[in-house]
Amino acid sequence: MPTEEIDVAPEIQTELATVALIGNPNSGKTTLFNALTGLRQKIANYPGVTVEKKIGVFMTQHGREARMIDLPGTYSLTPQSPDEAVTRDVLLGVLPDTPRPDRVVCVVDAANLERNLYLASQVIELGVPTIIALNMIDLAQTNGDTIDVAELSRRIGVPVIPCSANTRAGLAELRIALSAPAGAPPDWKVPLPPLVDQSLEMIRTELPPNHHLGFAQIRAILILLLTDERADRLVVGLGWEHMRHRFRTARASLLEKLPTWQEDSIGARYGRIGEICEGVLRRGADAVDAKTSFTDRADAVLIHPVWGWLIFLTIMGLMFTSIFTLANYPMDGIKWLFGQAGEWVSTALPPGDLRSLITDGVIKGVGGVVVFLPQILILFLFIGLLEDSGYMARAAFIMDRVMSGVGLHGKSFIPLLSSYACAIPGIMATRTIENPKDRLATIMVAPFMSCSARLPVYGLMIATLFPTDDVPAWQKAGLLMGMYALGTLTAFAFAWLFKRTILRGRPLPLVLELPPYRRPSLRTVLQGMLDRAKAFIRRAGTIILGLSILLWALAYYPKSGAEKPDDQLAQSFAGRMGKFIEPALVPLGLNWKIGIGLIGAQAAREVFVSTVAVVYSVGGADNNAEAGTDSVRKALLEDKWPDGRLVFTPLVCLTIMIYFVFSMQCIATLAVVRRETNTWRWPVFLFFYMTGFAYLASLVFYQVGTRLGY
Amino acid sequence: MPSEFPTPRLSDLEPGAQAVVVGFHGELEPLKRLREMGLVNGTRVKFLRWAPLGDPLEIELRGYRLSLRRHDAEQIEVRPIQPPVAG
Numbered sequence A: 001m002p003t004e005e006i007d008v009a010p011e012i013q014t015e016l017a018t019v020a021l022i023g024n025p026n027s028g029k030t031t032l033f034n035a036l037t038g039l040r041q042k043i044a045n046y047p048g049v050t051v052e053k054k055i056g057v058f059m060t061q062h063g064r065e066a067r068m069i070d071l072p073g074t075y076s077l078t079p080q081s082p083d084e085a086v087t088r089d090v091l092l093g094v095l096p097d098t099p100r101p102d103r104v105v106c107v108v109d110a111a112n113l114e115r116n117l118y119l120a121s122q123v124i125e126l127g128v129p130t131i132i133a134l135n136m137i138d139l140a141q142t143n144g145d146t147i148d149v150a151e152l153s154r155r156i157g158v159p160v161i162p163c164s165a166n167t168r169a170g171l172a173e174l175r176i177a178l179s180a181p182a183g184a185p186p187d188w189k190v191p192l193p194p195l196v197d198q199s200l201e202m203i204r205t206e207l208p209p210n211h212h213l214g215f216a217q218i219r220a221i222l223i224l225l226l227t228d229e230r231a232d233r234l235v236v237g238l239g240w241e242h243m244r245h246r247f248r249t250a251r252a253s254l255l256e257k258l259p260t261w262q263e264d265s266i267g268a269r270y271g272r273i274g275e276i277c278e279g280v281l282r283r284g285a286d287a288v289d290a291k292t293s294f295t296d297r298a299d300a301v302l303i304h305p306v307w308g309w310l311i312f313l314t315i316m317g318l319m320f321t322s323i324f325t326l327a328n329y330p331m332d333g334i335k336w337l338f339g340q341a342g343e344w345v346s347t348a349l350p351p352g353d354l355r356s357l358i359t360d361g362v363i364k365g366v367g368g369v370v371v372f373l374p375q376i377l378i379l380f381l382f383i384g385l386l387e388d389s390g391y392m393a394r395a396a397f398i399m400d401r402v403m404s405g406v407g408l409h410g411k412s413f414i415p416l417l418s419s420y421a422c423a424i425p426g427i428m429a430t431r432t433i434e435n436p437k438d439r440l441a442t443i444m445v446a447p448f449m450s451c452s453a454r455l456p457v458y459g460l461m462i463a464t465l466f467p468t469d470d471v472p473a474w475q476k477a478g479l480l481m482g483m484y485a486l487g488t489l490t491a492f493a494f495a496w497l498f499k500r501t502i503l504r505g506r507p508l509p510l511v512l513e514l515p516p517y518r519r520p521s522l523r524t525v526l527q528g529m530l531d532r533a534k535a536f537i538r539r540a541g542t543i544i545l546g547l548s549i550l551l552w553a554l555a556y557y558p559k560s561g562a563e564k565p566d567d568q569l570a571q572s573f574a575g576r577m578g579k580f581i582e583p584a585l586v587p588l589g590l591n592w593k594i595g596i597g598l599i600g601a602q603a604a605r606e607v608f609v610s611t612v613a614v615v616y617s618v619g620g621a622d623n624n625a626e627a628g629t630d631s632v633r634k635a636l637l638e639d640k641w642p643d644g645r646l647v648f649t650p651l652v653c654l655t656i657m658i659y660f661v662f663s664m665q666c667i668a669t670l671a672v673v674r675r676e677t678n679t680w681r682w683p684v685f686l687f688f689y690m691t692g693f694a695y696l697a698s699l700v701f702y703q704v705g706t707r708l709g710y
Numbered sequence B: 001m002p003s004e005f006p007t008p009r010l011s012d013l014e015p016g017a018q019a020v021v022v023g024f025h026g027e028l029e030p031l032k033r034l035r036e037m038g039l040v041n042g043t044r045v046k047f048l049r050w051a052p053l054g055d056p057l058e059i060e061l062r063g064y065r066l067s068l069r070r071h072d073a074e075q076i077e078v079r080p081i082q083p084p085v086a087g
Helices: A029-037 A082-091 A110-125 A137-142 A149-156 A171-179 A194-206 A215-227 A232-237 A241-257 A261-277 A294-302 A307-326 A328-348 A353-370 A373-389 A391-404 A410-418 A423-432 A436-448 A455-465 A473-500 A522-556 A565-571 A573-588 A592-601 A607-615 A626-638 A650-662 A667-677 A681-707 B028-036
Strands: A017-023 A041-045 A052-059 A065-070 A103-109 A130-135 A160-162 B018-024 B044-050 B057-061 B064-068 B076-081
Touching: A017 A029, A017 A082, A017 A110, A029 A041, A029 A052, A029 A065, A029 A103, A029 A130, A029 A171, A029 A522, A041 A522, A082 A232, A103 A110, A103 A171, A110 A130, A110 A137, A110 A149, A110 A215, A110 A261, A110 B064, A130 A149, A130 A171, A149 A160, A149 A261, A160 A171, A194 A215, A194 A241, A194 A261, A215 A232, A215 A241, A232 A241, A261 B028, A294 A307, A294 A391, A307 A328, A307 A373, A307 A391, A328 A353, A328 A373, A353 A522, A353 A607, A373 A391, A373 A410, A373 A423, A373 A522, A391 A410, A391 B064, A410 A423, A410 A436, A410 A473, A423 A436, A423 A522, A423 A667, A436 A473, A436 A667, A436 A681, A455 A473, A455 A607, A455 A626, A455 A650, A473 A650, A522 A573, A522 A592, A522 A607, A522 A667, A565 A573, A565 A607, A573 A592, A573 A681, A592 A607, A592 A650, A607 A626, A650 A681, A667 A681
Parallel strands: A017 A065, A017 A103, A103 A130, A130 A160
Antiparallel strands: A041 A052, A052 A065, B018 B044, B018 B076, B044 B057, B057 B064
């Protein structure tokens, strides 16, 4: 098996044939992609958009290499999200850096033939040689459905290959079909009202001559242009900019003369599909009527008003417990590894700038982030299993009422939940939300969910707040829970606010398919985990590494020549910054030393603990922060203001915790938001609104607390 | 509520009831995707259930299951059909 290192760079290798893989969500498209390409996959982004571009290399039956693009799943070529627009635009070859596909494999769920043929018929009309992969044929047969494949192929005019990506049945036949020369494009088109056809014909005669496109294809493209007002990229890509105005007026005049032509053409397409399926598809025991399939019986329990909730909460609890307990072992291992690496460098290199850079900058900085990798893997293991088994859609179904109360989507639930572990995978998981505004609202509030990087800070503050060990554990746990609840409620409140202000938009209906339950494909789940892990590591190796070095430099320079690390830190740029911002911190009850910690936490929250440890001079800079919680706590409790008052009163500890609940202190999250929104505007806004709110909330809390005599 | 509507809506169906879609209200855009997924005039649907919190609802059509919110289901006119008598 070739390794993933194989270069499948899409830019240069033009001699490779390109096959586009397209299909409905839940059609088994990704499973088929993995089965055909194995590990030879690469993930990139389409230029200018934040849509994930998955490319793999596969072998045709003749042993020739070909490139396969896994297009985002969609129900229709009239897009409702950026992902779906990419699917359409790749098919038409108008995206830069992505060759127009030579072939299309349209994955059609055999157990759900009619709806899947809607997209397939649109694809076929576009004129790219298409092969239908009639996937999950085994499932359809189990259901008692029979499909006359030969007749279906004859009626629809393209090869139809029955297969099962899960059992890998029919893949050889699919490869053979891909090796065979493409036949003439089928002469199939959706019937339209005469007036629409006339209008399309008029526009066609005005278009510049194009030798690649036949009549039927141009008609199909024009239908797509007239049904989507935001198809600008397509218009430009086809070289039809000068016709923009013409399309707009045609759209308006058609809507005026035949207000329902779009609805009618959707209906007409289903009418055609009905004719095709007539006699080809024979459903088993009258499907719509009383048939108790496995899915029926499972849903009776899993969406039950009582059992449904119990099971839902149990699954979520299990997921959480695993993230926080199971992940501990590999996390300790990673910490140990990075510690060893640090020690090794310390012995191998003479003391000095370089050694400090490598141990304190690179190893500590990157190690502090990579340590969360096990949590991310476990989270995506759960997400993959839930998604692939079909339960995820049920979770969204159950939770939609709760989420819609604040204007969010049922699918926002998992990303928010994931953010308890780390906002980065949470934000990456928002990709399943089609509506861009819902997705953005979810991204903008996800960092309020208390992530595991806040735990060390909460831990230290709770330990300082309850210095004696006779405080019952439930009080500490209750306080911790309170911090989680505070973050969650604030996330909901801001989502509500955003959906009513900056992210208000035409409400898109919830359209949620509840696919039949099935045994998850381990391969698909593992591939998903691997993809996330790679993306995470890549970030840790680039942006996080750079910022860690920057932060290290701030704390290391200019050098004072002082022996003690705390003196050095006080003299450093970071120390000066701490003193500089102290006037802003005093109203919060904080001094400049805590200020240095806050500056350190700006890169990643847990850095607060290690920075504070250095500031309060508990051991040298190489000291392990975890081991030192007790001594840090002791040092904090002894810190006094110049007038002799204690700095770390219970009120101050709570103020710091509240600040950490709300504040945006994670460079990695900002980098991910930048990547996912494709603009600096949103991460900048995210940073200022969260940090501003954190400051205000802490200020009010501390000031009110002081007035009340705490 | 039902008295406001001359024809029953998808949201008025009882769990287990079957109906045929006969019309849509409101603008095209919000419900376009539902139509593209096969919920068009003449489509036979079976109402399965409400979500535990009372919204959204789940229906079966064309051999698959779909969930939509009450608000959208209220825009869809249906003609209930009698289930075939067993035996």
